[in-house]
Amino acid sequence: MMEPIARWFKWLSSTHGLNYSVFFDNYDQTLFLKGLQTTIFLSLACIFLSIMVGLIGAWLQGSRLRAARIGTAMFVQFFRNTPPLVQLAFFYYAVSSLLPTLTDQFGAQAPIINNLGWAIISFSLFAGAFNIEIFRSGIEAVPTAMTEAAESLGYTRFQIYRIVVVPIAFRICLPSLGNNLVNLVKTTTLAYAIGVPELLYASAQIWSEAMNVREMMVLLLITYVALVAVLVGLMQRWERSLRIPGYIA
Amino acid sequence: MLGQPLIEIDHVEKSFHNTVVLRDISMKITKGECACIIGPSGSGKSTLLRCINALVPVSRGSIIVDGIQVNDPNLDKLALRRKVGIVFQQYNLFPHKTAIQNIAMAPINVLGRPKEESYERARQLLAKVKLSEKADAYPGELSGGQQQRVAIARSLAMNPLVMLFDEVTAALDPETKKEVLFTIRDLAAEGMTCILVTHEMGFASEVADHVYFTDGGMIVESGTPTDIFKAAQNDRTRAFLSQVL
Numbered sequence: 001m002m003e004p005i006a007r008w009f010k011w012l013s014s015t016h017g018l019n020y021s022v023f024f025d026n027y028d029q030t031l032f033l034k035g036l037q038t039t040i041f042l043s044l045a046c047i048f049l050s051i052m053v054g055l056i057g058a059w060l061q062g063s064r065l066r067a068a069r070i071g072t073a074m075f076v077q078f079f080r081n082t083p084p085l086v087q088l089a090f091f092y093y094a095v096s097s098l099l100p101t102l103t104d105q106f107g108a109q110a111p112i113i114n115n116l117g118w119a120i121i122s123f124s125l126f127a128g129a130f131n132i133e134i135f136r137s138g139i140e141a142v143p144t145a146m147t148e149a150a151e152s153l154g155y156t157r158f159q160i161y162r163i164v165v166v167p168i169a170f171r172i173c174l175p176s177l178g179n180n181l182v183n184l185v186k187t188t189t190l191a192y193a194i195g196v197p198e199l200l201y202a203s204a205q206i207w208s209e210a211m212n213v214r215e216m217m218v219l220l221l222i223t224y225v226a227l228v229a230v231l232v233g234l235m236q237r238w239e240r241s242l243r244i245p246g247y248i249a
Numbered sequence: 250m251l252g253q254p255l256i257e258i259d260h261v262e263k264s265f266h267n268t269v270v271l272r273d274i275s276m277k278i279t280k281g282e283c284a285c286i287i288g289p290s291g292s293g294k295s296t297l298l299r300c301i302n303a304l305v306p307v308s309r310g311s312i313i314v315d316g317i318q319v320n321d322p323n324l325d326k327l328a329l330r331r332k333v334g335i336v337f338q339q340y341n342l343f344p345h346k347t348a349i350q351n352i353a354m355a356p357i358n359v360l361g362r363p364k365e366e367s368y369e370r371a372r373q374l375l376a377k378v379k380l381s382e383k384a385d386a387y388p389g390e391l392s393g394g395q396q397q398r399v400a401i402a403r404s405l406a407m408n409p410l411v412m413l414f415d416e417v418t419a420a421l422d423p424e425t426k427k428e429v430l431f432t433i434r435d436l437a438a439e440g441m442t443c444i445l446v447t448h449e450m451g452f453a454s455e456v457a458d459h460v461y462f463t464d465g466g467m468i469v470e471s472g473t474p475t476d477i478f479k480a481a482q483n484d485r486t487r488a489f490l491s492q493v494l
Binding site: 143148152244 | 342
């Protein structure tokens with residue numbers, strides 16, 4: 001099925017010198033698709049975890065405990081005010097070395113968390129810090145009258161958060177959440193710096209062999225345009241499915 | 250009015266920072282009574298209702314609702330709120346839930362009642378407020394009066410002993426106002442203990458057993474509707490009523 005496409009790109013390469021090896025070279029293709037897979041996995045894991053961080057952080061921000069509020073504020077400050085690449089390096093080089101290592105079957109020392117793991121942790125916390133602020137803006141937009149109504153029906157603070165505040169706040173802040181998640185997907189390319197074989201890393205491997213930097217750059221950009229377009233499309237569908245008839249937020 | 254007091258408010262004071270909202274409020278509400286609190290805006294009427302169901306803590310004094318000491322620092326808020334229902338001026342329905350969900354959810358989530366039973370009861374309550382056909386409508390698809398009637402049904406679903414109404418018709422036009430007032434009148438007629446904060450003097454004189462006129466955080470005058478609306482003793486009461494009647 002891929003045969004005509006491969007043949008066309010081979011022809012393009014031999015007649016115009018545009019070397020899109022990914023389409024006809026098996027090895028390069030596998031590298032690229034594995035990179036794409038890693039990027040998608042990394043993005044999905046970080047999207048899920050960063051939303052969890054956002055929800056928990058936004059909950060702690062409204063806590064009665066001063067320490068919880070201050071801790072959350074410091075967390076947000078730290079991750080919002082420092083470059084994500086530096087955070088990643090901090091986790092991978094500084095924090096990782098403090099953790100105990102595991103001995104593998106050959107007697108070698110292996111870290112408990114590998115580079116992909118650190119990338120997931122680092123980006124989830126980074127995007128999570130922004131999500132906390134995004135959710136807070138949504139939570140603050142929920143009228144207090146609504147929480148009072150729930151309170152007077154006997155709901156506990158956690159129930160009010162889960163059943164009333166979050167569903168309404170989530171709808172309010174979904175557009176800004178979408179923005180942040182788009183940024184998150186693009187930020188995953190930084191994992192290149194610690195050798196996670198995601199899309200950019202795979203592409204670099206391909207172009208250093210096939211000497212096709214220009215072609216790979218174009219392909220890389222098109223791939224990200226497509227990836228983010230899918231995400232944006234999903235977010236819009238999500239927004240539509242959550243729309244409440246007659247409700248203007 | 251026979252029967253023991255269901256609600257006893259004794260020398261209640263409330264201030265927010267340096268602003269005194271309630272000065273010295275005492276009331277006794279008996280079971281089945283309908284009490285109306287009238288008075289100018291800012292006289293502390295709404296605050297008083299909020300104190301009764303502990304949305305706002307009192308600064309001094311005591312409130313007892315059916316044996317529950319509301320101003321106790323270790324108050325079991327859930328126990329209190331099962332006894333006290335409140336309806337607000339702005340309806341405050343949950344916008345992401347349909348009318349019937351709004352009514353059924355608290356019994357399910359708070360009281361742990363079975364789903365089937367709660368929805369059955371919600372349907373009965375919707376019929377009671379004459380909105381059976383709107384069960385699956387979202388609040389945003391209902392008129393103000395319809396939303397307010399759903400809000401009343403939502404409170405009733407918790408089987409409260411007393412219902413508090415906080416200027417529930419203030420945001421409604423004269424026509425929809427009527428729908429809501431009829432609903433409340435029916436409730437009062439069935440023997441539900443009601444405390445209403447209202448600017449509807451005509452309605453107050455029709456349904457109330459007892460009318461309280463408040464101003465400046467105090468009860469200036471109280472008595473039967475006839476006492477207050479026909480033969481007010483206090484100058485302040487007369488001045489206020491001459492403005493609104």
